[in-house]
Amino acid sequence: MPTFSTSIERLRVMLLHEVTSAVAVDLHVSIGALRLRNPILAASGTFGYGLEFAPLINLNRLGGFVTKGLSREPIEGAPAPRLCPTASGMLNAVGLQNVGVRAFVTEKLPVLRKFDTAVIANVFGYSLEDYVEVIRVLEDAEGLAAYELNVSCPNVKKGGMQFGSDPALIAEVVGAARKTAAKRPLWVKLSPLVTDIGLIARAAEGAGADALTVANTYPAMALDVRTLKSRLGNQTGGLSGPAIKPITLRLVWEARKAVKIPIIGLGGIETVEDVLEYLAVGGSAVQVGTASFTDPRVSQRLVEGLEKALFGAKMFTVNEIRDKFIAENG
Ligand SMILES: Cc1cc2nc3c(=O)[nH]c(=O)nc-3n(C[C@H](O)[C@H](O)[C@H](O)COP(=O)(O)O)c2cc1C
Numbered sequence: 554m555p556t557f558s559t560s561i562e563r564l565r566v567m568l569l570h571e572v573t574s575a576v577a578v579d580l581h582v583s584i585g586a587l588r589l590r591n592p593i594l595a596a597s598g599t600f601g602y603g604l605e606f607a608p609l610i611n612l613n614r615l616g617g618f619v620t621k622g623l624s625r626e627p628i629e630g631a632p633a634p635r636l637c638p639t640a641s642g643m644l645n646a647v648g649l650q651n652v653g654v655r656a657f658v659t660e661k662l663p664v665l666r667k668f669d670t671a672v673i674a675n676v677f678g679y680s681l682e683d684y685v686e687v688i689r690v691l692e693d694a695e696g697l698a699a700y701e702l703n704v705s706c707p708n709v710k711k712g713g714m715q716f717g718s719d720p721a722l723i724a725e726v727v728g729a730a731r732k733t734a735a736k737r738p739l740w741v742k743l744s745p746l747v748t749d750i751g752l753i754a755r756a757a758e759g760a761g762a763d764a765l766t767v768a769n770t771y772p773a774m775a776l777d778v779r780t781l782k783s784r785l786g787n788q789t790g791g792l793s794g795p796a797i798k799p800i801t802l803r804l805v806w807e808a809r810k811a812v813k814i815p816i817i818g819l820g821g822i823e824t825v826e827d828v829l830e831y832l833a834v835g836g837s838a839v840q841v842g843t844a845s846f847t848d849p850r851v852s853q854r855l856v857e858g859l860e861k862a863l864f865g866a867k868m869f870t871v872n873e874i875r876d877k878f879i880a881e882n883g
Contacts, residue, residue, distance in 0.1 A: 578863045579870050580856070582616070582838050584815045585763040587699055587738050589616040589671055589838060592871050593828065593856045596819050596842035597622055597675035597701065597742070598647065600852075602661040606845075607668070610853040616838060617671030618852075620657070622703050623691075625683050627653035632786030637775055642794030642821070643843055644775055646787035649677060649706075654687045658694045671698035673740065679709040681729050688733040699737050702730055704757075705744040705769040717744035717769075720756035731761030740817065742766035743808070745797075750804045751811030764815045766840065767805045771797055794843040795821040802830055809835025823851070825858035832871060833878035 580591035595618035600606055603618050612618070630650025637644045652660065657674075665672050674697050678684040688700060704717035704726060716722045727741055741757040743750065745768035754765055770791025775784045783789070798821030805818040818836030822828055823844045831839045844851045859871075868874060 577869055578860050580616075580860060580863075582871050584699075584740075584817065584837055585738050587671065587763075590614075591616040591856050591859070592832065592836070592838035593852055593859065594618055594671075594673070594817070594838060594840045595845060595852045596840035597703065598645075599842040599845045602657065602665070603668070603670075603672065604661060604664055606849060609849045612668045612670045614853050614856055615670050616856075617673055617698060619673040619675050619701050619840065620661075621651050622649050622675045622677045623651055623654045623657050623687055624649065624677055625654060625686050627651065627656065634784065634786055635790075637784040637790070639773075639775055639792065639794075640796065642792055642796035643846070644773055644785060644790035644792055645770070646785045646790035648787060654690045658690060662694055662696050666696040672696060673699045673701050675701045675703055675742070676730075677703040677706050679706060681708075681710075681726055684726055685729050685733050688730055692733065692736050697737060699740055699763070700730070700734055701740040701742050701766055702727065703742050703769065705742070705746075715744060715746075717753065718747050720752050723753055724756045724760040727757050727760035727762050738763040740764040740766050743768050743804075745769060745771055745801055745804055745820070750807050754808040754811045758812045758814050762814060764817060764837075765808060765812065766817045766819065767808050768801050768820060771800070793820070795823060797821050798827060798830075802834055805831060805836055806834040822855075825855060825862045828855055828859055829862060829874060832874050835875060837872075 582589050582592045594616045597619040598621055600618050602620050628649050628651055631646045631648025635647050674691050676687045707713040708716050716726050739762055741762040747753050770793045773792035774789045777784055801820030808816050815837035816835055817838045818831035819840035822841050828839050841852045
């Protein structure tokens with residue numbers, strides 16, 4: 554039977570352990586010149602403009618977040634239904650609805666500046682000129698940490714072919730964005746639907762990308778067999794969530810072998826173990842998307858969990874897990 558004083562001693566040791574773990578693990582990561590508080594970011598399209606989540610979580614605890622995709626003009630988006638659950642995941646066809654880059658700068662950014670977190674602007678377009686114009690508008694605004702180019706959009710001028718599946722097109726759009734984005738780092742978010750991710754990754758790196766985000770959703774569809782209609786207003790959509798994690802994890806690993814620039818991994822992250830897997834295969838940071846739909850606080854919870862997990866594994870910086878994986882697996 555423990556005495557009162559031994560119980561107090563046990564409690565003291567437990568508390569001391571908690572305090573020691575919190576200060577001993579350095580969660581900071583560098584994505585090129587950009588230093589983040591920790592490697593957990595919220596992903597584009599699943600975190601609104603960040604402001605929607607401010608009443609729910611402490612935005613300042615995150616490594617940062619990526620805004621909804623921003624376009625030259627406002628976009629109303631796709632017809633409903635826009636989301637549908639699937640086995641271990643979900644389909645979405647939001648149609649890139651957003652307020653447009655100018656309204657983002659005048660209405661959202663001034664409020665976002667009050668937070669001490671990295672805000673990354675996700676940029677998309679249907680022509681090279683669209684991408685350049687969105688970045689040009691953002692360059693004049695204060696309060697952003699980086700740009701993330703979404704190259705999984707159809708290029709309307711080239712017959713709807715995706716920018717992200719052709720190395721020459723990707724080099725063209727990244728090169729043009731690079732020239733315009735003089736102020737800030739340029740991340741390029743790759744499509745997972747490519748034959749050789751290494752080829753595409755090298756094309757983006759060669760054209761001046763500072764980091765790669767791997768990867769976007771997988772084109773997919775689901776039917777209601779009673780009506781024989783698509784479960785989405787837009788017929789097809791993008792598959793995300795745990796179903797895609799093993800496929801995208803391999804893409805991060807392949808991309809890491811192909812380029813020297815940092816990689817941000819995302820796809821199906823829900824738990825700290827998922828985060829550790831992405832960091833081990835080569836992610837310098839990760840993003841959390843679909844999981845925020847079931848638990849809006851998941852990204853903050855993952856920051857706290859990661860700190861504990863690294864401490865438990867006797868690792869005191871984030872990169873140690875990748876170094877260990879590479880040392881053992883090449
Ligand atoms: C509803 C929804 C909207 C999205 N909108 C965007 C977007 O505007 N731009 C973009 O680059 N990715 C967008 N994505 C893709 C996510 O950022 C992420 O790459 C993908 O969902 C895989 O991660 P996850 O499995 O953690 O969700 C969207 C995803 C979802 C589910």
